[in-house]
Structures are given as C-alpha cells and as structure tokens.
Amino acid sequence: MSVTDTDATERVEPEPATAEDPSVSGVVDHSPVSLHSPVPKVVTHRAAVPATIDHAEQAPRGVRLAKISKTGDRIFRSLATTSALAIVLLVLFVGIFLSALALPSLQADQDNFLTSRNWTVAGDQLRFGIAGLLWTTVLSSVLAMAIAVPVAVGVALCLTQYLHKRASGPVSFIVDLLAAVPSIIFGLWGLSVLGPFLAPAAEWLISKIGWIPLFSRGVDPKGSVFVASVVLAIMILPIVTAISRDVFAQTPRDHIEAALALGATRWEVIRTAVLPYGRSGVISASMLGLGRALGETIAVMIILTTPSVGGPFSPSIFAGGETFASKIANNASEFDSPSKTGAFIAAGLVLFVVTFAVNAIARVIAERGGAKS
C-alpha cells in the first residue's frame, strides 16, 4: 500500500489536471494560434507529475516512507459520522416520540383539539383543546417581537454606523451579557419589579383605547400578557441585536462610500445602503427571536396570571393566560396517568412543530439573503 491512497495525501496532491477539468490548475488557452487542435489547449502546471507516485521507486535512496495505518482513520471517521447521525436522529426522535405519546390522547379527545379552549384531562372523559394556549402564545411572542425588533435594529445601527469601535465594544458586551441572565430571574424581576412599574402605562392605555377588545381591562394588570411580552422582548433582544449587528457590519464599504459621495446624510446612507443589504438578515434574526419567545417557559409561567378554570375568555393583552410552555410547566407535577400526560405532550408537540416551522423559515430566509450572519 502506498501513501498516496490515504485521505491525507489526496488533499496535498490533487490529481493532475486533465483536458476535461480545466478548473483544477490549468490555464485554458483560447488563442487562435492553436489552430491545429480543435479543443482548447490546456496548459497545466503539473503536467510532469504522474497520476500516482510510487514512493518505493521514486523516493531518493536512503529515504524510507513508513506505511500509514488506515485503521485509526476509519475508526475516527465512523465516530464522527455516528455523532452527526445521532444528532439528526435525536431531532427526528423528538418528533416521533412526542407524536407517539400524544396520539392516544388526541384520539380520546372529545373536543376539537384545535378550536376548544377546555382543558379537562383528569378522569376518563378527555376534553381539551389548544385554542386559548395558541392565542396567548402567539400574542405574547408577536408582541415581544414587535417591541424587540425596532429596538434591536436601532442598537445594531448605533453599534455599527454611529459609535466608534472603542465605544461599541462595551455596549455590545452589555447587550450580549443580557442573554446570559437565566430566564427564571427575568421572570422573578418581571413579576416583582417590571410589572408594578408598567402598571400605570397599562392603566393609561386601558383608559384611552380600552374599547378595543385587544386592549380591554383584564383581571390582573401585573400578571398580564403585556408584562410577559416586555420581558420576552428583553430576553430576545440580545440575539436579534447580535445577528443584525453582524449583518450590518458586513455592508460593503463601497456601497456606503458611494452613498456618501452622492451627498447622502448618515440616515440616507443607512436607508439606501445598510438597511437593504441587511434586510434578510434582520428578518431571519426576528424569526429566530420569535422562535425563542414562543418556547420560553419559566419567565412567562411566573409572570402570567393563570385564568380561573371555565372563566370567560379575554383576548386582551392586559389579561392573564397560559402559553403552551407555561401550561405544561405549571402542571408538571400532575403527570400521573398516560392519557393526562399525553394531553400535555400533545401541547408540547404543537409547540415543537410551530418552533420548527419558525426556525426553518428563519434559516431559509438567511440562506436566500446575501449577507451571512
């Protein structure tokens, strides 16, 4: 066995270029001088190198090239491949196992799973649906995104287009560190500090536009979807800011200077060069943030006031409610019978599917767009 057929040497010495493959190292000569040959002539730099080198014959006398065992390579390669496959299987298993356990309960469900707001899972008669959960989850996450994205874009612009590098470093650091705060601490802080702080603003909004159902008076202003959304916005701010910042920083210098040369003000530079370039990145970042907000558990669970069972449904952002995640976490101690557990797993499955879709869309948008995050 010669050294040439290991992976290692293949990388160092590519196959000599042939006429069919001019991209390797050859220069295609299209000059009209080469009239005698009908096909473009290929001048290769490696023309002298034969396809395989037999080291035993060609190595200078006295140089011994040791054999390289392939066993280690094979083992290591299969280890790496197995790990990668395990990751793929893990994600597939999440979907498969959750579906498998949710299915019996879904079949036993007396109500329409998608439109019912009931959640009676104890006993024999299963009556449950996700309408209420879906509403609160989507409402709080979309509101959080609506708050976080404009701020994050502003911060990202400030960091990349306004501040000097020496000042932008610490600011980025502070915003990044926000991502390190555990969500339970955000929940604790949101309920005991931010909720009371936002209460006057909520009161004012209710008094002004309370006639719109979305802003009508809820039960408990401190434990409202509104407060939860602001906390969620703070939690997703770092990721949206970080990605937007990276995308804006990649705006080609030429575009910015071209705009400046045309007499654009700083804002016009941003509007004509920076924002169009970073648009897909910002949208993708917003979707990632939305995915995070949808699945956030403990902060939302602590803040939101759980509505009384059988109470009237309020679509308002100033009412309490339960999201998929907070519903499951709130009832974690009650997983005793398979049918009951299955109902909660069904809710978890919906959450998984929704976040899967949102993240997949984020990835597709990021790949379509020119800028890489």
Place this chain on the structure above:
Amino acid sequence: MSATTTDPQLSFRRPSGIRTVKNALATIYVIVATVLAVIPLFWVLYTVITKGLRLILTSTWWLQSQRGITPRREGGGAYHAIVGTVEMALICAAIAVPLGILGAIFLIEYAKGTKVARGVSFMVDILSGVPSIVAALFIYALFITILGLGRSAIAVSLALVLLMLPVVLRSTEEMLKLVPQELREASYALGVSKWKTIIRVVIPAAFGGIMTGVMLGLARVMGETAPLLILVSYAVGINFSPTSDTMGALPTMINTGRDQAQQLPGYERVWAAALTLIIIVMLLNLLARAIARASKLKER
C-alpha cells in the same frame, strides 16, 4: 461648503431642512434604542444584588442546605442547590461536549460542502431552536413513559444535552473553519494520518474557541428551569446521587420559594439564590470571553 470656486451647476450646500431633520431624528432614535437596550441588564442586576447580597455574604449560605428550614425561619444556605446545579451541568457536558465536537469535526473535516453536511447542519439549527420544555417532554416520554424509569437528575442532564449540544457544536464548527488549511497540509506532508492531524493539530489550534463554546453551553444549561420542573423533584437536603429522584438546584430553589410572602425570611433566600445563580452564570460567560480573547485564532 462654498460653491463659489466650483462649477456653478454643482452646488455644495448643506442638506435641505427636511433631510437634516430626518437625519437628526434617526440619530436620536438609535441613541434612545441603545439606552433602552442597556437599561434592563443593570436594572435586573441592581434588583437582584440589593435583595440578595446580604445573605450570600454569610458563610452559612455556601456551606449549608435548607434541610429543616421553614420559610418562617432564618438560616440555611444554598449548598445543596449549588451542588445539584453543578452536578447536573457536568453530567450533561460529559455527554454533550464529545458529541458536539465530533459532530463539528464531521461537518468541517469529513463532509464539508456535501448534501449530508447541509442536512446535518439544518438539523442542528432546528435543535438549537427546540424549546427547553419540549426537550424535557421528550426525555420524559422516552425515559419515564416508554422505558419506565423514574424521574432522576440524570434525566435532567439528558434533557440539557439537547440544549447544550448545538451551542458546543456551532462554536466548534466556527473555530474549525478558522484553522488555516496550511496547518493541516503541513501535517499531511509529514505523513501524519488524517485523524491524528485532527487530534494533534486541528483541535489544539481551535482549543480556545471550543472551550468558549463549552463555557457558554454550561452557562446556558445551568440557568434552565423547565427540565428540572418536569424531570426531578426539588430536594432541600444535600444529595450527590444523580440517580435519585430528588435533587436540589438553584432554579428550582427559586421557583419553590417565590410564592411566599415578602416579609418572610424565606423570600430573601429566593433572591439570594437568584444572585448566586447569576454570579455563576456570569462568571462562566466572562471566562468564555477571556478564553476567546486569549485564543490564538482570530476571525480573519
């Protein structure tokens, strides 16, 4: 700004009024946004520090558990919770770190640019978006419902693996991309096989970045609460066994005590536990940054 010396058709004037105003408004907007973004961190830290600092400065906080302490009584510490949090995170890291690094090696060293790599990469993206509650439910379904095992700290660690894995894998992947191709080629030229090149040349070169990812992953899983709620019961006493069904942890210590009245001594312990958790997580984050800064490989 004078137009006198140039072509009369060109006018170098200041931007018109409306444009200046728009520009000024944009500047004000980004400054306000930045100030708004900086406030929450300090506000949260201020709240947690003012409410929790007194207790964590006592030695009992770090040396005792909550065994026998009721919410109405002063005393006790968070030792049991710190032990539990660290233990579960370390078990999780023992599984997630090798798997993540090997996965990244597969993506960069073996399958770069192939369709398989794109598929795996997509799945990693999905995994990084899986909510912690879904990861916990999955482990519950697999471990407790299907395999019939009970709740345990190990189950929590396994759920945390799902959350830590993408963090480690992505940061390792980014680092492996930065390792210069020349280093690998130099190693191959010496006749070193591929796997030895990866272990002896590529990984050491990327080591700083990989450690950064590990630290960030640890910081993330230590603050997770949802898997703890579903997969293990909170214990007030010290317990080192990862197979038992109760174990203390800082997030569940906070969650268990948060409902009590604010005048009770137990409520102060909730904030002290929050401060302890923030200190651990922040230290890990700062450590990660320090390692990244000291690392030999830099972007570009």
